[in-house]
Amino acid sequence: MAAMIEIDGLDVTFRVKGHEVRAVQKAGFTVEAGESYGLVGESGSGKSTILRAICGLAPVTGGTIRIEGRPLGSRRDKAFARKVQMVFQDPYASLHPRHTLDRILSEPLAIHGLGDHDRRVVAALESVGLPASFRFRYPHQLSGGQRQRVAIARALMLEPQILLLDEPTSALDASVQAEVLNLLWDLREERGLTYLMVSHDLAVIDHMCDRMAVMEAGRIVETLERPDLLAGRFRHPYTRKLFEASLEAGG
Amino acid sequence: MSLLEVDDLEVRFPTETGMVEAVRGVSFRLGRERLGVVGESGSGKTITGRAILGLVRPPGQVRARRMLFDGIDLARLDEHGMRRLRGQRMAMIMQDPKYSLNPVMRVGRQLTEGLRLRERMSRSEARKRALEALEAVKIRDPERVYDAYPHELSGGMGQRVMIAMMLIPGPDLLIADEPTSALDVTVQAEVLKILDALVRERGMGLIFISHDLKLVSRFCDRVLVMYRGRVVEEIAADRLDQARHPYTRGLLECLPRIGGPRGHLPVLTRDPAWEEA
Amino acid sequence: MSRFLRSPLGRLSAWLTAPDPTSRLQARLGQAWLTWLRFSRNPLAMLGLGIILALVLMALFAPLLAPHDPLEQDLAQRLLPPFSPGHWLGTDEFGRDILSRIIHGARITLTIVALVAVTAPVFGLLIGTVSGYFGGWVDTVLMRLTDIFLAFPRLILALALVAALGPGIENAILAIALTAWPPYARVARAETLTVRSADYIAAIRLAGASHGRIILGHVTPMCLPSVIIRVTLDMAGVILTAAGLGFLGLGAQPPLPEWGLMISSGRKFLFDQWWVATMPGLAIFIVSLGFNLLGDGLRDVLDPRSASR
Numbered sequence: 053m054a055a056m057i058e059i060d061g062l063d064v065t066f067r068v069k070g071h072e073v074r075a076v077q078k079a080g081f082t083v084e085a086g087e088s089y090g091l092v093g094e095s096g097s098g099k100s101t102i103l104r105a106i107c108g109l110a111p112v113t114g115g116t117i118r119i120e121g122r123p124l125g126s127r128r129d130k131a132f133a134r135k136v137q138m139v140f141q142d143p144y145a146s147l148h149p150r151h152t153l154d155r156i157l158s159e160p161l162a163i164h165g166l167g168d169h170d171r172r173v174v175a176a177l178e179s180v181g182l183p184a185s186f187r188f189r190y191p192h193q194l195s196g197g198q199r200q201r202v203a204i205a206r207a208l209m210l211e212p213q214i215l216l217l218d219e220p221t222s223a224l225d226a227s228v229q230a231e232v233l234n235l236l237w238d239l240r241e242e243r244g245l246t247y248l249m250v251s252h253d254l255a256v257i258d259h260m261c262d263r264m265a266v267m268e269a270g271r272i273v274e275t276l277e278r279p280d281l282l283a284g285r286f287r288h289p290y291t292r293k294l295f296e297a298s299l300e301a302g303g
Numbered sequence: 304m305s306l307l308e309v310d311d312l313e314v315r316f317p318t319e320t321g322m323v324e325a326v327r328g329v330s331f332r333l334g335r336e337r338l339g340v341v342g343e344s345g346s347g348k349t350i351t352g353r354a355i356l357g358l359v360r361p362p363g364q365v366r367a368r369r370m371l372f373d374g375i376d377l378a379r380l381d382e383h384g385m386r387r388l389r390g391q392r393m394a395m396i397m398q399d400p401k402y403s404l405n406p407v408m409r410v411g412r413q414l415t416e417g418l419r420l421r422e423r424m425s426r427s428e429a430r431k432r433a434l435e436a437l438e439a440v441k442i443r444d445p446e447r448v449y450d451a452y453p454h455e456l457s458g459g460m461g462q463r464v465m466i467a468m469m470l471i472p473g474p475d476l477l478i479a480d481e482p483t484s485a486l487d488v489t490v491q492a493e494v495l496k497i498l499d500a501l502v503r504e505r506g507m508g509l510i511f512i513s514h515d516l517k518l519v520s521r522f523c524d525r526v527l528v529m530y531r532g533r534v535v536e537e538i539a540a541d542r543l544d545q546a547r548h549p550y551t552r553g554l555l556e557c558l559p560r561i562g563g564p565r566g567h568l569p570v571l572t573r574d575p576a577w578e579e580a
Numbered sequence: 581m582s583r584f585l586r587s588p589l590g591r592l593s594a595w596l597t598a599p600d601p602t603s604r605l606q607a608r609l610g611q612a613w614l615t616w617l618r619f620s621r622n623p624l625a626m627l628g629l630g631i632i633l634a635l636v637l638m639a640l641f642a643p644l645l646a647p648h649d650p651l652e653q654d655l656a657q658r659l660l661p662p663f664s665p666g667h668w669l670g671t672d673e674f675g676r677d678i679l680s681r682i683i684h685g686a687r688i689t690l691t692i693v694a695l696v697a698v699t700a701p702v703f704g705l706l707i708g709t710v711s712g713y714f715g716g717w718v719d720t721v722l723m724r725l726t727d728i729f730l731a732f733p734r735l736i737l738a739l740a741l742v743a744a745l746g747p748g749i750e751n752a753i754l755a756i757a758l759t760a761w762p763p764y765a766r767v768a769r770a771e772t773l774t775v776r777s778a779d780y781i782a783a784i785r786l787a788g789a790s791h792g793r794i795i796l797g798h799v800t801p802m803c804l805p806s807v808i809i810r811v812t813l814d815m816a817g818v819i820l821t822a823a824g825l826g827f828l829g830l831g832a833q834p835p836l837p838e839w840g841l842m843i844s845s846g847r848k849f850l851f852d853q854w855w856v857a858t859m860p861g862l863a864i865f866i867v868s869l870g871f872n873l874l875g876d877g878l879r880d881v882l883d884p885r886s887a888s889r
Contacts (some may be wrong), residue, residue, distance in 0.1 A: 132788075138786055147780055150802065159787065160788070163790075230557035255559045255561050258561045259563060294489065297492050
């Protein structure tokens with residue numbers, strides 16, 4: 053059976069002011085259905101760029117991306133939207149400041165001609181632990197953690213099978229991070245979702261994912277399974293460096 | 304004698320929806336040691352730091368029973384007096400060098416500006432001092448950094464420049480507001496090591512403000528935990544595991560750890576009684 | 581206090597400021613109400629608003645407010661000074677009551693302002709958002725088009741139109757609108773460039789939204805505050821330009837009581853019967869001031885960056 057996500061020899065190159073920036077070089081990994089896979093690395097490692105490349109938001113200059121065995125071209129069609137969705141890092145930037153939560157949540161339904169907005173919007177709010185009475189609030193009336201919950205609810209409106217998570221808790225306080233991670237855990241179990249999660253925090257990736265890839269400067273330097281990480285069975289010096297720094301920082 | 308004595312500090316801001324009390328009765332003492340102030344957003348930790356340096360502008364209101372820096376009463380000092388203390392004897396490092404270094408001025412100029420204005424140093428003498436300061440923060444090619452613009456430096460380098468800049472006049476008190484939060488985790492360790500060495504060598508007092516309880520516990524001697532404008536716990540850093548207040552315990556336990564248990568992370572249940580503690 | 585809350589006004593206020601609105605309308609009106617409260621705290625802005633409202637009322641109720649017919653000539657009463665009985669602002673060279681002419685002239689001023697305000701900014705917004713959103717050659721072509729129109733001085737274009745189509749207030753308005761839209765396009769494009777890289781735009785693209793939906797529903801609302809502020813501040817200039825065109829005889833034609841035209845025909849009497857030109861001049865000054873104050877007030881309220889706390 054084809055894997056859910058297959059990345060093979062991926063190159064992403066940006067053209068900035070005349071010269072080229074090779075954000076991702078020859079990246080490759082596979083994510084099986086129902087799995088939670090992590091991409092961990094520091095800033096500039098290319099991990100978020102891979103997510104954007106999957107969404108068609110970054111220029112792919114080499115390699116292939118396959119979703120359920122089918123390769124993706126340069127454009128993403130509506131069917132893609134119903135299969136893959138993304139939760140962005142900054143809860144203060146991923147919700148339109150002038151739209152009510154109701155509009156934010158019902159717009160994907162309107163685009164795809166799905167009816168029954170009222171019931172679905174209320175169900176979505178409740179599934180992420182927000183009261184239905186929040187329906188006509190604006191994002192600036194919510195806290196960071198609440199906004200991130202709305203972002204998660206929005207991603208699930210079209211009932212995708214794959215959720216791309218770009219540092220979903222980096223901008224949140226520690227206690228709120230725990231709540232959001234718990235929510236993501238539950239949602240994955242309930243709905244059998246496949247997660248591709250990106251983070252700079254090794255502890256978060258270890259907690260949420262079973263397998264992971266470590267990235268440095270655009271390349272995948274090592275792929276690991278969770279037990280390997282705990283036992284210290286890594287091969288690449290950068291993984292060791294990241295591991296030790298995480299422990300020092302309290303992970 | 305303590306370097307800094309803060310007694311019942313209160314900071315309030317009038318807003319359209321009423322008075323917001325950002326800091327409500329915070330008291331502590333600081334000697335020549337490292338004090339960590341930990342809290343989440345809205346805890347008032349950053350405003351506490353700014354209030355000490357007199358950086359809270361009206362309409363914010365700052366009141367304290369006592370705020371003594373080396374015997375000087377900060378609460379009664381006017382702006383002129385504060386300006387003489389700020390920079391010279393009390394300094395602050397902020398989170399992101401992208402926003403705290405002037406982007407249109409070369410690093411060298413920013414480093415030497417204070418020296419040339421205050422001590423009326425010659426340009427070559429000031430340059431020498433600045434290069435020494437850059438070397439003290441372990442920058443390997445100080446001449447290149449001296450002539451560079453801030454955007455040409457990496458995050459870690461920029462933060463080291465910030466530290467160098469603040470330490471040139473030789474202050475007694477340094478307030479570091481999330482100095483490593485904007486840095487990659489591998490760079491954090493380096494910057495903290497440099498800060499650690501400098502603070503020890505010069506016998507400075509350090510207030511380290513952060514949201515990261517574990518980081519602060521490794522770096523500081525004592526830790527103050529703040530919640531909604533109040534200090535809920537004060538504890539020695541090496542005895543953090545014996546913390547008693549439920550908020551502190553909650554903060555410690557809610558973080559994921561490598562190799563920790565799967566499934567749900569313990570979540571803080573906020574007891575409204577904590578606001579009155 | 582509780583009596584207020586139970587009164588209709590109190591109930592309305594509570595409805596508007598409810599933390600959990602129950603409909604989109606309530607949510608929108610609630611936000612508008614909060615914006616109004618902030619705006620109303622600025623006395624100069626309220627003065628500006630008052631002046632503009634007075635202009636609107638004058639225009640709407642001109643026939644009721646004006647004591648005389650603005651076109652009625654009475655040569656026996658020509659060039660009477662202000663405070664003359666029955667002619668508070670005096671009369672002009674044909675014995676027409678200046679106050680009545682100013683009141684009726686408000687209609688013309690308002691028409692010019694309204695027509696320019698609904699055409700130029702809308703067109704500019706469209707060009708600017710499309711240009712900024714798509715980038716590439718679309719951006720290049722549209723911006724060069726904008727540059728061409730920006731290069732035209734209004735007066736010269738008005739002259740050209742008059743030469744081609746004949747003088748008249750409609751052609752004056754056309755000339756003004758044709759030269760007024762480029763700055764809005766520029767402003768809208770600048771905002772669009774900032775907005776288009778935001779995560780919320782990426783999110784809705786990911787949901788499968790078409791470009792049209794994104795431009796109209798997501799980008800344009802973010803450009804509106806800047807454009808609204810710009811429009812209000814520009815209106816003063818528009819009025820002055822229309823008056824200038826009228827002064828040159830290119831816009832409104834006699835006997836219309838257009839304020840610029842009144843200044844022009846009063847020129848001859850400036851030294852001895854100063855009121856004939858000065859009264860309409862004062863009217864222009866006050867209305868321009870009103871728009872400027874309103875625009876500044878709106879900017880403080882709508883533009884988070886420039887709000888001075």
